[in-house]
């Protein structure tokens with residue numbers, strides 16, 4: 001049985017909603033899927049999974065303080081056999097375009113970089129969901145979009 005773990009940090013609940021949509025999509029393909037906040041997960045159990053998605057809100061064009069701390073803790077885990085994906089929530093910004101590279105307004109870019117450095121195989125490039133203001137709401141089509149992304153990931157994992 002393929003096992004997937006979706007982890008998130010969320011201050012106002014938007015990234016949590018995105019994580020739940022993603023997990024729902026993955027689960028629909030028959031993959032056993034668990035969705036947890038970074039505070040709930042037991043670090044040592046992460047490597048029991050075949051797939052790990054991590055998502056967080058974009059703060060100061062990068063990671064939230066909590067996500068930075070969590071990613072440091074990940075160093076104690078061997079993720080070399082785990083497949084991965086990253087996502088974030090963020091506002092509309094001219095820095096959202098990937099050509100801005102170093103200045104890209106994206107927590108997911110930093111999470112993806114960290115996963116790659118830990119030798120995680122990225123099976124799908126990072127994705128972002130747009131929120132209005134700091135507290136949301138999310139753009140209207142986000143739930144469906146991330147459910148579809150989840151299905152795509154589940155299909156890759158199952159094949």
Ligand SMILES: Cc1cc2nc3c(=O)[nH]c(=O)nc-3n(C[C@H](O)[C@H](O)[C@H](O)COP(=O)(O)O)c2cc1C
Nearest residue numbers: 010011012013014015057059060061089090091134
């Ligand atoms: C301290 C702080 C800094 C933020 N900095 C940015 C930023 O640099 N770029 C951006 O697009 N959004 C920024 N935002 C908006 C967040 O991305 C938004 O609050 C988040 O996506 C909402 O997700 P959540 O409900 O899961 O916390 C910031 C929000 C906070 C609270």
